[in-house]
Amino acid sequence: MKEETLRDIGEFECIHRIAHDLIYRPELVKLGTGDDGAVFMTPCGYDEVISTDTMVEGIHFTKRTMSAADTGYHLCAVNFSDMAAMGAEPVSFVISAALPGDLSITWIESCYDGIRECCREYSVNLLGGDITGSKQGVILTGTIVGIVPENQAVKRSGAKEGDIVFVTGTLGDSSAGLSILLDGKKEEYPMLAIRHQRPKPQIDFGRILRESGASSLNDVSDGLSREINEITSASRVTIELEKERIPLSDELCRWGRDCGKDPFCFAINGGEDYELVGTISKKNWEYIKDIDGVTGIGHVTKAGKGQVFLKDKNSIKLLTIAGYDHFRL
Numbered sequence: 083m084k085e086e087t088l089r090d091i092g093e094f095e096c097i098h099r100i101a102h103d104l105i106y107r108p109e110l111v112k113l114g115t116g117d118d119g120a121v122f123m124t125p126c127g128y129d130e131v132i133s134t135d136t137m138v139e140g141i142h143f144t145k146r147t148m149s150a151a152d153t154g155y156h157l158c159a160v161n162f163s164d165m166a167a168m169g170a171e172p173v174s175f176v177i178s179a180a181l182p183g184d185l186s187i188t189w190i191e192s193c194y195d196g197i198r199e200c201c202r203e204y205s206v207n208l209l210g211g212d213i214t215g216s217k218q219g220v221i222l223t224g225t226i227v228g229i230v231p232e233n234q235a236v237k238r239s240g241a242k243e244g245d246i247v248f249v250t251g252t253l254g255d256s257s258a259g260l261s262i263l264l265d266g267k268k269e270e271y272p273m274l275a276i277r278h279q280r281p282k283p284q285i286d287f288g289r290i291l292r293e294s295g296a297s298s299l300n301d302v303s304d305g306l307s308r309e310i311n312e313i314t315s316a317s318r319v320t321i322e323l324e325k326e327r328i329p330l331s332d333e334l335c336r337w338g339r340d341c342g343k344d345p346f347c348f349a350i351n352g353g354e355d356y357e358l359v360g361t362i363s364k365k366n367w368e369y370i371k372d373i374d375g376v377t378g379i380g381h382v383t384k385a386g387k388g389q390v391f392l393k394d395k396n397s398i399k400l401l402t403i404a405g406y407d408h409f410r411l
């Protein structure tokens with residue numbers, strides 16, 4: 083039997099099918115979906131942080147690399163990750179969806195199940211959105227509002243000479259996961275595939291790092307080389323990284339051996355890990371250096387024009403930006 087599509091049920095029935103069970107932090111909502119706008123509150127003593135990220139079919143995902151539920155979960159995770167990178171907590175979310183008329187109802191319902199799963203996990207309210215048709219596949223845009231104690235958002239521009247450079251988690255897993263999904267080898271490397279499909283926004287680390295006095299933070303969406311260069315340019319400093327200290331997972335090293343590629347290439351230039359990279363003074367480093375999942379990978383050598391150097395055994399080279407660029411593929 084032919085699968086039911088959005089064209090069969092129309093725009094308003096589609097909204098009805100997806101817009102339910104959206105509130106996971108009721109104390110901050112005065113009015114949810116259903117009106118021209120939603121009304122929400124910000125607790126006293128907090129600043130609001132806002133950010134937006136889009137997922138485009140064929141660019142960020144395909145039906146081969148992600149299920150519908152993965153796509154929905156991923157949209158939330160990448161948006162919430164920007165809040166983590168500001169040391170903020172995500173609170174209110176809206177989604178604009180451009181959808182082809184021949185999309186199956188099951189796909190969009192499962193996508194919203196993934197969205198609900200992530201919103202529930204991070205206690206984020208989905209306060210509304212917009213739906214339009216698309217002639218170019220699925221396009222989903224999320225806009226997230228977060229909260230952070232007044233004047234404490236962690237910027238990219240605060241790195242200082244002498245600071246330690248750190249990352250959370252392991253790097254390179256997501257881009258390796260993408261190549262595994264495209265190669266059809268998901269069963270042999272399940273962790274890498276999941277790291278690509280369902281990245282975890284590092285909200286708890288964002289808060290801990292802010293409370294511990296991190297001087298700069300960024301999330302790794304476009305690859306370490308690009309993100310670290312964003313910190314050095316914004317802070318006008320020079321950073322030296324030690325290649326061997328960049329944390330790699332065992333599964334990534336195994337994939338590197340199997341496919342004959344240096345696993346550090348995935349870690350340095352692959353994107354979409356959604357881990358945090360940042361800097362912290364030597365004194366404050368003492369508070370975080372023993373936390374599981376935090377690794378020192380280098381230091382800020384001096385004030386400068388924004389260069390990054392990569393030290394590998396006895397050689398030291400300028401690290402050029404080779405991460406993801408939407409217009410230079």
Ligand SMILES: Nc1ncnc2c1ncn2[C@@H]1O[C@H](COP(=O)(O)OP(=O)(O)O)[C@@H](O)[C@H]1O
Nearest residue numbers: 132133134135160163164167300301302303304
């Ligand atoms: N279309 C746009 N209009 C205005 N500002 C934009 C636009 N696209 C990106 N920016 C701004 O440029 C900066 C870098 O964007 P981006 O690389 O997408 O950040 P991130 O990696 O955190 O998602 C952000 O501060 C963002 O708000």
Ligand SMILES: Cc1ncc(C[n+]2csc(CCOP(=O)(O)OP(=O)(O)O)c2C)c(N)n1
Nearest residue numbers: 135140141142143144147303304353354406
């Ligand atoms: C099918 C497919 N091909 C390629 C990629 C790789 N890819 C697409 S976008 C991207 C970078 C991250 O997305 P972006 O929109 O730049 O995130 P932002 O920096 O705005 O958070 C990468 C590595 C992918 N995820 N899926």
Ligand SMILES: [Mg+2]
Nearest residue numbers: 134135136303
């Ligand atoms: Mg972006």
